[in-house]
Every structure is written in structure tokens, then in C-alpha cells.
Amino acid sequence: MxxxxxxxxxxxxxxxxxxxxxxxxxxxxxxxxxxxLVFTDDGVWQLKNQQDTKTLGIKNFSPTFKALELYEVKQIYVEQMALEQRGLQIEDLIIPVTVLATAELRQLIQQHDVILSF
Amino acid sequence: MKFAILINSAPFSHQASDTAYQFCQAALNKGHLIHRVFFYHDAVYIGSSLMCPPQDEPNITVHWQNLAKQHGFDLAICIAAALRRGVLNEQEAKRYGKSSANLAAEFKIVGLGQLVEACLTADRLMVFGG
Structure with missing residues (x-):
């Protein structure tokens, strides 16, 4: 594994x-x-609750994040600094996450075999 | 070492696919193996046989075809990303009622599972672009 x-x-x-x-x-x-799964930089916006994409004419895919638990993807992290820089709080997010300091994010990356960054 | 390669950026607009190609050449020259090159996001355009860059510019599609043929590794294109962007093999063109297919020789249209399989099989994944 x-x-x-x-x-x-x-x-x-x-x-x-x-x-x-x-x-x-x-x-x-x-x-x-x-x-x-870790959200950092502008990626934290992906988890913002109450997204409304009607005027964009694009499908709102954020409800899919709620299904991650069913797919056994349960380790979900957000970098604290990325939240703070954007004026977001953990209550603004669509799913429960673990908040990481930047040094902890660095450790998390080191602990993994495969890194897919998008 | 056995490498898997993921390319995420469009040809010509970004250097990522050229850098990935040069990386693969260098790795192969050093005796390493390439398990699979996976084209995702806008990189699926690299699998289009219809690109016609000017003759004095490199054709990245042809470069990949030659390298893959020479060293026997996969050129795998994500099916969902390819269908969205109009890169189709004969089978998909027929399925969606399109007048023609444009997938270049040596490239294969595959599921995303092939990316995950490549990550699991290779010693290291290298990501280019995105």
C-alpha cells in the first residue's frame, strides 16, 4: 500500500x-x-460553503466533497495560513477538516510516497 | 529507477510537456525506465494527430511517439479529459457520432485508473505543469 x-x-x-x-x-x-487531501493557496476556496455558480453557467461540484467520506477519503487537511490570508474560517467550509500549520504541511508531504499537486 | 510521468499543461502554451520530454530522454539515457506517461487536463491535446506546427518548430506529439516506440512505454491519455476537449479515437468518435477521430498513433485513451496504477507501480511519479 x-x-x-x-x-x-x-x-x-x-x-x-x-x-x-x-x-x-x-x-x-x-x-x-x-x-x-490537503487544500492550500487558492485551493481553500474549493471548500467554501454556499457556493452558487448559476450566473457562471458552470456546475457547482462542491457537494461532491461531502461524499469523500463514503469513498473512505477521511484525512482532509487545510493549511491555516491559506485560510487566514483569505479571511476564511473553518466554519465557512463545507466539510470538517484538520487545520495544519505550514511546518506541519511540510511534514505531511514528507510522509507520503506519491504527491499529486493540482 | 522506474518513473511514472504526469503532464498537465497544454503543448505550445506551456513548456511543461517539453520539459517532461527532456526529462524522460535524460532518465532513459542514464538507464532508468519510464513506465507510463499520463496526459491529463490540457495535456491531452498532445495526443491530437491534427496539430501542424511550422516546420522549423518541434512537434511534441511526434517526439513522444518516437521516444515511446523506441523504449516501449505507454502514452496514456485520460478519457474524460480527452472527450471534453475533442481528442477521440475511432471507437469514441463512433460512440458520440462524430465525423472523424484524431488520436495520434502510439497514444491510447484510458481511464484515470491508469494514472493511479502508474503511481503504484513506479518508484517515483514526476508531475509536469499545472
């Missing part, structure tokens, strides 16, 4: 990365590996 870490760095709708990265996370979950 390998430890796979997905790093989400992009805002949800400016590019297609967030959506396609989520597809990869769901696929990886089917391989019964140890999967962790």
Missing part, C-alpha cells in the same frame, strides 16, 4: 484543475490505498 497525497492549490472555477483533480481523487480511492 502506498500513501498518496493530493494537494489542491487552485480556486474552484477559474480553471478546470479543481474539478478534474477531484475526479482523480475519487478514482484513486477505488485502489484501497491510504489517501490524504
Amino acid at each position: 502506498k500513501k498518496i497525497l493530493f494537494i489542491q492549490r487552485r480556486s474552484p472555477y477559474g480553471t478546470g484543475f479543481a474539478k478534474e483533480a477531484l475526479d482523480a481523487i475519487l478514482m484513486a480511492s477505488a485502489f484501497e490505498q491510504e489517501i490524504s
Whole structure:
């Protein structure tokens, strides 16, 4: 078994990365590996609650994050500094997460065998 | 060492696919193995046989085809990303009622599971672009 870490760095709708990265996370979950997920930089916006994409004409994929638990993806982290820089708090997020200091994020990366950064 | 390669960026717009190609060449020259090159996001355009760069510019699609043929590794394109962006093999073109297919020779359209499999099989994953 390998430890796979997905790093989400992009805002949800400016590019297609967030959506396609989520597809990869769901696929990886089917391989019964140890999967962790960390949101940093603008990636923290992916978890913002009450997203409304109607005027964008783009599908709101944020409810899919609530399904991650069913896929056994339970280790979900957010970098504290990324939240603070954007005026976000843990209560603003759509799912429960573990908040990490930057040094802890560094450790998390070191602890994994495969890093997929989107 | 056995490498898996993930490329995420479009050809021409970004250098990532060129850098990945040069990395693979260097690794192979040093006696390492490439298990699979996986094209995701805008990198799926590299699998289009219809690209016609000017003759004095490198054609990254042809570069990959030659390297893969020479060293026998996979050029794998994510099916979901490819269908969205109009890179189709004969089978998918027929399925979606399109007039033609454009997947370049040596490239294969595969599921995302092949990316995960590559991560698990290789000693190291290298990500380019994104």
C-alpha cells in the first residue's frame, strides 16, 4: 500500500484543475490505498460553503466533497495560513477538516510516497 | 529507477510537456525506465494527430511517439479529459457520432485508473505543469 497525497492549490472555477483533480481523487480511492487531501493557496476556496455558480453557467461540484467520506477519503487537511490570508474560517467550509500549520504541511508531504499537486 | 510521468499543461502554451520530454530522454539515457506517461487536463491535446506546427518548430506529439516506440512505454491519455476537449479515437468518435477521430498513433485513451496504477507501480511519479 502506498500513501498518496493530493494537494489542491487552485480556486474552484477559474480553471478546470479543481474539478478534474477531484475526479482523480475519487478514482484513486477505488485502489484501497491510504489517501490524504490537503487544500492550500487558492485551493481553500474549493471548500467554501454556499457556493452558487448559476450566473457562471458552470456546475457547482462542491457537494461532491461531502461524499469523500463514503469513498473512505477521511484525512482532509487545510493549511491555516491559506485560510487566514483569505479571511476564511473553518466554519465557512463545507466539510470538517484538520487545520495544519505550514511546518506541519511540510511534514505531511514528507510522509507520503506519491504527491499529486493540482 | 522506474518513473511514472504526469503532464498537465497544454503543448505550445506551456513548456511543461517539453520539459517532461527532456526529462524522460535524460532518465532513459542514464538507464532508468519510464513506465507510463499520463496526459491529463490540457495535456491531452498532445495526443491530437491534427496539430501542424511550422516546420522549423518541434512537434511534441511526434517526439513522444518516437521516444515511446523506441523504449516501449505507454502514452496514456485520460478519457474524460480527452472527450471534453475533442481528442477521440475511432471507437469514441463512433460512440458520440462524430465525423472523424484524431488520436495520434502510439497514444491510447484510458481511464484515470491508469494514472493511479502508474503511481503504484513506479518508484517515483514526476508531475509536469499545472
